[in-house]
Amino acid sequence: MKFTFKPSPNFRQAQSTQSIMRDLTIGLLVIFGFTLTYYFTEYGANYALRAVSLMLTSVVCATLTEVIFFKCMKQDIKLSLQTSFPWVTAIILTLMCSINVTYYALAISTIIAVVFGKLVFGGFGQNIFNPAAVGRSIIFASFAGSVSADVITGATPTAGLAGSNWLVTSSSEGLSNLFLGLYPGAMGETSFLLIALVGAFLAYRKVIDYRVPVTYITTLFLLATVYGMMNGQGIEYGLYHIAIGGAMFGAVFMMTDPVTNPTCASGRILFAVGCAILTIVIRLKANLPEGVLYSILLMNMMTPTIEKFMDGKQTLTLKKNVITIAIVFMFGILSVVACSFANNAQADEVVNNTNDTYEVSYRV
Amino acid sequence: MKKIITLTLFLAITSAVAGGILAYVNELTAPIIDGMAIEAEKENLELIFPGADFEEVAFEDETGLVKGAYLAQGQGYIYKVEVVGYNSSSPVVFMIAYDNDANNVGFAILNQQETSGFGSRIDTPEFIDTVIGTTVNDSISTLSGATVTTKAVVSGINAAKAVYAIHAGVTVDVQEPTEPEAEVLTLSSDFATDAQIVENVDGVYTISAKGYAANNTVVVTITDGIVASVEVTEFNDTPTIGDLATTDEYLSSFVGKDPSSQVDVVSSATLTSKSILAAVQLALNDANGVVAVNLGNNDFATNKAEIVSSDAGTYNVLSYGFQANNEYVIVIENGAVASVVCSTFADTVGMGDLATTDEYLGSMTGFTTESSFDVVSGATMTSNSVLAAVQAALNAEVKGE
Amino acid sequence: MNRKQNFINGFIKENPVFGLYLGLCSALAISTTIDNAIGMGLCVTLVLIFSNVIISAMRKITPSEIRIPVYIVVIATLVTCAEMLIHAFMPSLFTSLGVFISLIVVNCIILGRAEAFASKNGVVDAALDGLGMGLGYTFSLLLISVVRELLATASLTLSNPFTSDIIFQINLTSLEAYKISLFSSPAGAFLTFAAFSAVFAMIKNKSDAKEKGTK
Numbered sequence: 014m015k016f017t018f019k020p021s022p023n024f025r026q027a028q029s030t031q032s033i034m035r036d037l038t039i040g041l042l043v044i045f046g047f048t049l050t051y052y053f054t055e056y057g058a059n060y061a062l063r064a065v066s067l068m069l070t071s072v073v074c075a076t077l078t079e080v081i082f083f084k085c086m087k088q089d090i091k092l093s094l095q096t097s098f099p100w101v102t103a104i105i106l107t108l109m110c111s112i113n114v115t116y117y118a119l120a121i122s123t124i125i126a127v128v129f130g131k132l133v134f135g136g137f138g139q140n141i142f143n144p145a146a147v148g149r150s151i152i153f154a155s156f157a158g159s160v161s162a163d164v165i166t167g168a169t170p171t172a173g174l175a176g177s178n179w180l181v182t183s184s185s186e187g188l189s190n191l192f193l194g195l196y197p198g199a200m201g202e203t204s205f206l207l208i209a210l211v212g213a214f215l216a217y218r219k220v221i222d223y224r225v226p227v228t229y230i231t232t233l234f235l236l237a238t239v240y241g242m243m244n245g246q247g248i249e250y251g252l253y254h255i256a257i258g259g260a261m262f263g264a265v266f267m268m269t270d271p272v273t274n275p276t277c278a279s280g281r282i283l284f285a286v287g288c289a290i291l292t293i294v295i296r297l298k299a300n301l302p303e304g305v306l307y308s309i310l311l312m313n314m315m316t317p318t319i320e321k322f323m324d325g326k327q328t329l330t331l332k333k334n335v336i337t338i339a340i341v342f343m344f345g346i347l348s349v350v351a352c353s354f355a356n357n358a359q360a361d362e363v364v365n366n367t368n369d370t371y372e373v374s375y376r377v
Numbered sequence: 378m379k380k381i382i383t384l385t386l387f388l389a390i391t392s393a394v395a396g397g398i399l400a401y402v403n404e405l406t407a408p409i410i411d412g413m414a415i416e417a418e419k420e421n422l423e424l425i426f427p428g429a430d431f432e433e434v435a436f437e438d439e440t441g442l443v444k445g446a447y448l449a450q451g452q453g454y455i456y457k458v459e460v461v462g463y464n465s466s467s468p469v470v471f472m473i474a475y476d477n478d479a480n481n482v483g484f485a486i487l488n489q490q491e492t493s494g495f496g497s498r499i500d501t502p503e504f505i506d507t508v509i510g511t512t513v514n515d516s517i518s519t520l521s522g523a524t525v526t527t528k529a530v531v532s533g534i535n536a537a538k539a540v541y542a543i544h545a546g547v548t549v550d551v552q553e554p555t556e557p558e559a560e561v562l563t564l565s566s567d568f569a570t571d572a573q574i575v576e577n578v579d580g581v582y583t584i585s586a587k588g589y590a591a592n593n594t595v596v597v598t599i600t601d602g603i604v605a606s607v608e609v610t611e612f613n614d615t616p617t618i619g620d621l622a623t624t625d626e627y628l629s630s631f632v633g634k635d636p637s638s639q640v641d642v643v644s645s646a647t648l649t650s651k652s653i654l655a656a657v658q659l660a661l662n663d664a665n666g667v668v669a670v671n672l673g674n675n676d677f678a679t680n681k682a683e684i685v686s687s688d689a690g691t692y693n694v695l696s697y698g699f700q701a702n703n704e705y706v707i708v709i710e711n712g713a714v715a716s717v718v719c720s721t722f723a724d725t726v727g728m729g730d731l732a733t734t735d736e737y738l739g740s741m742t743g744f745t746t747e748s749s750f751d752v753v754s755g756a757t758m759t760s761n762s763v764l765a766a767v768q769a770a771l772n773a774e775v776k777g778e
Numbered sequence: 779m780n781r782k783q784n785f786i787n788g789f790i791k792e793n794p795v796f797g798l799y800l801g802l803c804s805a806l807a808i809s810t811t812i813d814n815a816i817g818m819g820l821c822v823t824l825v826l827i828f829s830n831v832i833i834s835a836m837r838k839i840t841p842s843e844i845r846i847p848v849y850i851v852v853i854a855t856l857v858t859c860a861e862m863l864i865h866a867f868m869p870s871l872f873t874s875l876g877v878f879i880s881l882i883v884v885n886c887i888i889l890g891r892a893e894a895f896a897s898k899n900g901v902v903d904a905a906l907d908g909l910g911m912g913l914g915y916t917f918s919l920l921l922i923s924v925v926r927e928l929l930a931t932a933s934l935t936l937s938n939p940f941t942s943d944i945i946f947q948i949n950l951t952s953l954e955a956y957k958i959s960l961f962s963s964p965a966g967a968f969l970t971f972a973a974f975s976a977v978f979a980m981i982k983n984k985s986d987a988k989e990k991g992t993k
Contacts, residue, residue, distance in 0.1 A: 384843060387840070387848070388844055388848065391848055391852070395851050399855055399859065402858075402863065405862075406862040406863060406865065406866035407862075410862070410865050
């Protein structure tokens with residue numbers, strides 16, 4: 014892979030932060046449009062309306078929070094809002110939630126995400142953690158139980174897989190459905206195909222760095238395939254993993270956030286590889302459906318370290334960087350192999366216990 | 378040099394004063410604290426030795442299962458044990474007490490959240506009676522159907538026994554829990570599961586039998602009254618567990634068996650095995666013209682069995698058969714049939730009397746209302762009259778008791 | 779005047795938790811309910827007063843080379859006595875505070891105040907300072923725990939530590955659907971602490987600016 018960098022300090026990019034954010038927002042809204050269409054045709058106008066109002070709630074809360082903050086800080090509100098882009102966080106956060114999240118939960122987590130995820134660090138461009146990811150994890154930590162009872166969509170594929178010990182069974186969703194996104198899951202994360210298209214477009218427009226999603230998806234696919242082959246599931250297991258759980262969405266919209274990932278190219282690749290390893294290990298061993306989310310947060314934490322390690326005279330450090338990435342990748346493969354052994358040992362234990370329980374459950 | 382001595386001395390004096398104050402406060406509060414520990418447990422301790430003087434004693438326990446040891450003055454030792462049974466989120470907590478002669482004088486379950494009807498049977502006289510009254514050296518058998526729970530409880534009891542051994546200064550022969558007697562199963566045994574014939578084509582029976590979670594479809598071929606082959610065509614139980622009972626090895630073991638043959642159940646796939654066994658049994662019985670009737674749940678209404686006279690376990694019963702009342706003399710001993718004799722036979726000679734042969738009547742010896750019988754084909758009505766009479770006698774005996 | 783100023787300092791300007799950032803681990807771990815907060819706060823206050831008094835009384839004779847070990851012996855004895863007394867007379871408090879009572883020994887407030895104030899001032903001053911700091915600590919713990927208990931359980935309960943009787947209880951059952959369970963975990967504690975620290979820093983800055991005559 015040939016790394017190109019821009020060494021000249023006077024070289025100006027054709028686009029500004031404004032236009033980057035604008036393109037990003039348009040991409041997100043395209044995905045949201047697909048979500049609305051899906052919910053409208055599958056479940057009726059009520060659901061589509063709910064999706065729209067959830068989105069509005071989040072955007073309004075985020076903007077209001079920032080307005081209040083800027084007022085307290087005695088800054089010019091309009092100018093600050095234009096450079097702070099609260100709605101991007103709000104849109105990404107809403108797209109990460111499922112349709113049966115309550116309005117209250119979404120509002121509270123948006124406020125906490127904007128305040129503690131972005132503003133206290135110094136505002137846009139200074140935050141360590143991706144604010145939308147922070148918001149989503151708050152929903153997990155506090156509101157996992159509070160879902161709207163009258164909105165029923167069924168179990169998500171990740172939850173289903175988590176239930177069957179991460180082995181694809183006949184009751185799992187079909188691959189074509191997954192790639193097209195025709196299943197109820199998080200609102201924006203379902204359609205691999207659409208997100209890939211939007212991502213490709215954004216990469217073409219140089220809004221996002223193409224290296225991150227490509228590396229992430231490839232690494233995730235390879236690691237998942239290794240696990241799959243160790244458990245007799247084959248290559249389609251790898252495809253399964255990249256299609257579910259918001260992997261593509263996280264890769265295109267959250268891992269590429271230039272504020273929270275390293276600045277140098279090899280740093281970004283290392284970032285993506287790290288995310289992939291963490292995603293797969295969290296999914297397999299910790300058995301949480303939200304592997305992507307936590308991997309993003311954890312790697313955000315590692316970004317300053319990566320920067321320090323890999324930054325500098327990049328032409329001179331190229332070899333060192335490549336070796337580092339290769340080592341980390343090997344480590345990832347080893348972790349997946351270890352996971353596989355551990356999971357199988359656990360499964361055997363379950364079977365042994367279940368043999369006893371078989372005896373127990375029959376009254377002789 | 379002098380400096381160091383001064384410093385050391387100062388520190389030593391300070392520490393000594395501090396130690397003195399601590400000792401004083403400890404003396405003040407220690408009895409209160411100990412008293413609280415007993416107070417908390419007192420309610421539970423009184424379950425076993427009401428009104429006794431309790432004292433908490435120190436103990437050593439390698440297994441970590443024994444959580445508390447108390448001495449009831451002059452009466453014995455009580456141990457509070459906590460084990461993890463079937464329900465891994467809620468331990469089973471119980472108290473077990475041994476008196477000074479190494480006899481078990483108390484056993485009380487304080488808390489258990491085991492599966493109701495299975496593991497929860499440890500809190501019933503069924504299990505408790507096997508513990509109370511035993512000595513320290515006796516082994517305790519597990520409850521069949523509640524193996525995991527009882528094994529855990531017995532290991533807790535063994536841990537308590539070990540601690541008791543140290544407290545009382547005796548040696549204890551700690552026994553592993555014994556398995557209950559395995560029952561001998563034949564193809565005439567009651568498998569307590571539903572099986573129904575879906576289709577019968579020339580001795581090839583397609584039977585649906587309930588296994589562990591759902592019905593399995595078993596195809597049994599009967600030739601000349603014995604099993605020719607068994608096949609499971611639809612398996613709806615747990616894969617990798619239940620299908621241990623659908624291996625070729627197990628299914629081919631049925632070939633050549635008849636109703637009196639002994640059969641095995643595949644351990645750890647008990648319910649699926651029994652579904653197959655029930656299917657084979659049903660096929661065999663049907664092929665042999667034998668209809669299994671359970672004395673307990675058949676009401677024999679048409680036979681209008683009527684007890685004419687009874688005298689200390691001997692019943693004279695009139696029961697309507699094919700065309701008239703037959704009279705039987707039935708002797709019941711200990712709730713089971715001792716003998717059945719047909720005193721007056723009024724049905725068809727040559728047909729109905731197939732059901733009054735000594736052989737058939739003799740086969741009812743030892744049966745209770747739980748037993749299931751075969752009805753003699755071709756003499757169904759008479760057989761039913763016999764069975765009705767037996768049922769009436771048994772029921773009367775039970776009521777009389 | 780000086781004594782009064784010292785005493786009030788402990789509450790706002792030099793609040794040990796929000797101003798001096800001392801004794802944080804027990805503050806964040808204990809402040810889940812107001813019972814715990816008040817219990818812990820009073821414990822720390824009493825230990826602080828007594829340790830300040832004793833150390834101040836001994837300050838003339840304590841050789842300065844071994845003063846830290848001496849302070850530790852004094853504080854450790856006091857805390858162990860306190861623990862035994864609490865275990866005997868307030869068992870419910872003992873169970874809820876658990877290991878954190880023993881951890882008062884390493885609570886930086888106590889050693890910090892002993893070193894910074896008690897070893898240099900008279901007994902009465904030291905006692906007042908201990909009282910002020912301890913009450914400030916209790917005050918800050920109360921603030922955090924009120925917020926956390928309200929947000930996480932939508933109710934407030936205060937009970938008598940000696941008898942476990944409930945003195946008062948506010949149950950906002952209508953708001954129970956809006957509970958945010960994050961606040962019963964340490965993560966929520968950090969968020970609350972951060973918010974309060976910001977507020978206190980703001981107050982401190984304002985009053986400092988006022989004192990200096992600028993606006």
